[in-house]
Amino acid sequence: MKRNIIPIFIPHLGCPHDCVFCNQNKIASTSIATKETVKNTIDEYLDYFRKDSIVEVAFYGGSFTAIPIEDQINFLSVANEYKKKNLVSFIRLSTRPDYIDENILEILKSNGVDTVELGVQSSNQNVLNKSGRGHDFNCVKKSVNLLKEYGFDVGLQQMVGLPESNDDLEVKTALDFINLKPDFVRIYPTLVVKDTELENKYNKSEYNALSLTEAVNICAELLSLYNKNNIPVIRIGLQPTDEINYDGSVVAGPFHPAFRQLVETKILIDSIIDYLKNIEIKHLLIEASGRNISMISGQNKSGSNMLIESLNLDSLKFKQIKDIDEIILNDEDNAFKIVI
Incomplete structure (x- = not known):
């Protein structure tokens, strides 16, 4: 069952490094979180969600375990009170x-994380x-x-298109991630955001951002790799916001509001072409679920x-069939099947 997320943004507090691509004030939120704002945010979302929803409180933005211990405990204790009352599941x-x-993990564990x-x-160390x-x-x-020793679910975030990286290094990173056996992965194409070191490098022609096509191609390869190894990729690309778009703070890079769909379309199209490339076919009928038809189109x-x-x-032509996972390819009397 799908989890309903309650996002709590902890701005650039505690992070000891300024990564070249990062401006958390643009990416996340500029407001300062407090115990009261955490409680108010949770209450607002719980009023909106159905009573039988599976709810997860998620602390985003900044580096949570780098903020003062007292603040970590204050924020987590609020969420944990809702968890103890079975109003929040995760x-x-x-x-x-x-x-x-170990000290940090003891604190997280005792506060319901x-x-x-x-x-x-x-x-890659150079990257x-x-x-x-x-x-x-x-x-x-x-x-x-x-x-893992402490029993946490572990997610890993991968960025493609970082300075000095290339497709081979992106694939190597994915393989290294797979060896660590995470519970899930996120993939983010690198965007050039205003007021970052990366913007300075971009303006000096010291950094070339990936094109949308380049980013889609490599992310399709990575998604296929993770899928083959049964590692869920729960997000590809940053979620559009007032700031994260070309009318906001994005200067350059492969931003698209439906980036994941572009990637999934690329994977499906390549699969169909590879399957039919040696077959002479003129009138193709594709039978599939509505979702897969949308992805293919x-x-x-x-x-x-x-x-x-x-x-x-x-x-x-397309023909929608309910409750089907396969993609069926037809040409007159011939039928081919791809299992997705």
């Missing part, structure tokens, strides 16, 4: 891998250095292992146009 937070130790997400971004991360990948391994029929062009089709 608590999660995001933080840096170099601010995880279930899930910890680590902002890792890359497993980490050029991005101003301030930690190495060995630190990540130790933190993940410690989190793509934004502004980009997927459909790609199929028609790549397979040299005379016609392409």
Whole structure:
């Protein structure tokens, strides 16, 4: 059952590093969180959710375990009171891998935290250095292992298109993540945000942002890799906000409000083309669920146009079938099936 998220934004408090891509005031929130604002936020969302909802309080923004211990306990204790009353089912937070130790985890455990997400971004040391991360990948391994020992669910965040990175290094990072066996992953294409070191580098032509096509292509490869290894990718791309868009604080980079759909369309189209590339077919009928038809058709029929062009089709039609996972490809009397 889908979880209903209550987002609590903890702005750039406590983080000891200014990564080249980061301006948390633009990405998250500029308001200062307090015990009262945490309580008020939870109450507002609980009034909105159905009473039988599965609810998760999520602390986002900044590096949670780098803020003063007293503040950590104050924020978490509020959420944990709701959890003890069965009004909230789960608590999660995001933080840096170099601010995880046994003392911290004891505090998190005693205050009801279930899930910890680590902002890792890359497993390549040069990329980490050029991005101003301030930690190495060995630190990540130790933190993940410690989190698992304490029974936390572990999420890892990967960024593509960081300074000095390339497609091979993105794939290597994904493989390194897979070896750590996280419970889930998020993938974020790097965006150039106003008032960051990356913007300075971009303006000096010292950094080239990925194009939308480049970002979609590599993220499709990564998503396929994670899927094959049964690791859920719970988000691809930043969620659009007033600030995170080209009318806000995004200067350059592969921003798209439906980025994940572009990636999933790319995967499906490539699969269909690969399956039919050696078969002469002119009139293609695709039978699938409404969701898969939407994915295949793509934004502004980009997927459909790609199929028609790549397979040299005379016609392409869709037929929606409810409660079907497969994608069935038909050409007159011939039938082919792809299992998604």
